[in-house]
Amino acid sequence: MAQGKDSAEVMDRPRVSVLLLSYRDADYIRDAIAGAFAQTVPCEIVISNDASDDATHEIACAMVATYDGPHRVTVRRNVRNLGVAAHFNEVMPLARGEIIVMMAGDDIADPDRVAAIVRAFDESPTAMVLGSDFECIDSAGQPMAMRFRQRPERFGLDYFVECGRLIGLLGATLAFRREVFDRFGPLRGPIEDNALTLRGALLGDCLCLRQPLVRYRRHAGSVSSIVFxxxxxxxxxxxxxxxxxxxxxxxxxxxxxxxxxxxxxxxxxxxxxxxxxxxxxxxxxxxxxxxxxxxxxxxxxxxxxxxxxxxxxxxxxxxxxxxxxxxxxxxxxx
Missing domain, CATH: 1.20.1300 (3 helical TM bundles of succinate and fumarate reductases)
Structure with a gap:
């Protein structure tokens, strides 16, 4: 485990923890980490690799070693490959923030993403989980079309029955209050997005911000390509x-x-x-x-x-x- 430089701007107990999870993202991890470092709100950033067999972890370590900014950064790697939800379960106890922001090693976050998330939670005390609109890009970073049913700006449990679809917020855009994890414990399924959305709906409201706060990358090795x-x-x-x-x-x-x-x-x-x-x-x-x-x-x-x-x-x-x-x-x- 390697530790980045601390900043006096980050409190001992940060308000926001960013979990940047990666697996076989050597071609994309630099842009993903740069997006996390560019956030305008000081955060705790945990960069974690799911024991991939490429250079993703080494690239992350090199970037953290030279980082000198307002965020508190940690980089780590699993001993063995766990899969999406188990990787999340492994890393989540390391996060100390009251708001958890998910990032992926192949996506790029807008610099104002965390600021927009914090603002939305502050303005909506009953909101427990949120996502956002996004822009889809291909492996080369070029815009591409993607069919995706837009979620309402605010919804609850009844939405899932009314729409007749087993859909949650897109995992690449997810953020949630830590109670969503602490109240219920580790995830039990293989994928995180629907489970976390439903947990949030049990405890309160779900939001989907109309701002495209993530450039969501579609490529042959992405989680969605593998699942589908x-x-x-x-x-x-x-x-x-x-x-x-x-x-x-x-x-x-x-x-x-x-x-x-x-x-x-x-x-x-x-x-x-x-x-x-x-x-x-x-x-x-x-x-x-x-x-x-x-x-x-x-x-x-x-x-x-x-x-x-x-x-x-x-x-x-x-x-x-x-x-x-x-x-x-x-x-x-x-």
Whole structure:
């Protein structure tokens, strides 16, 4: 572990901790760290590498060794590769700030990102988690189009049922009050963004700032490309994507179920909505698992349950159509 230089401008207990998590980001880490160093609010910055087999960690160490600015910076590396959520769980106890800002080793934060986040939390005492708009760039840093459903500026648990989609705030833009972690403990699923969004919604409001505060990079090695198998050969992409999504939805459901036990004071109406969301995640995991390996008659149970579940009716209706077409039409062998 290497330690950057401290500054008298940073209090012993910083208000903001930036967690800059990286894995195989040697081509991008310089820009990511430069974006963190450029923040206009003094922060605690923890740069952590998930035991990648490239030069990401060495580049980070070299940049920290020569840093002389207002932030308190630490650079570290896991002994072995843990994956996205477990890496977050490993690093989160090191953060001491009351506001946690997530950054990734392949993205670039706007210099005013932390300032905008702090301002938004100060103006919205009930907000527990927030994201923002973003600009999408490719591996060379050039703008590129990306389909992404814009989240409302303010929303709560009911949004997830009303929109009928299992979506959270984009992980690359996430920030949250540390209670979102301290109250519920380590994440239980493989990916952090939906779980943290739902935790925030259990405790208060979710915000999505209309400012594009992050340049979000899409490339072959990015987390989203891996999860959705975007770079996989066509003949295996569907199966791998579904396998990963089954783990993602199931893990998010496990996390939400345990979190509900930790908030006995949650009003009955909000608990009912949270249980509906939990059912949505369970049904989505079951439906995808059945579609992968089950005979067609086993697809029916999760589909029929979905038709009776608020928020899942549209998706379940679409899956009914898949009963009528050959499996090879959507990427599976017969």
């Amino acid at each position: 198998a975007r770079e996989e050969p066509k003949e295996v992409a569907f199966r791998r994507r579904y396998e990963r999504m089954v783990a993602f939805y199931g893990g998010t459901a496990d996390d939400l179920e345990e979190c509900l036990k930790a908030v006995p004071e949650l009003p009955a109406a909000r608990r009912r909505i949270a249980r509906q969301i939990l059912t949505m995640y369970r049904l989505e995991a079951a439906a995808r698992a059945a579609l992968l390996d089950g005979p067609r008659h086993r697809w029916l149970l999760p589909i029929l349950r979905g038709l009776g579940s608020p928020g899942m009716r549209r998706k379940s209706s679409e899956r009914l159509l898949k009963l009528l077409v050959p499996r090879r039409w959507f990427g599976l062998h017969a």
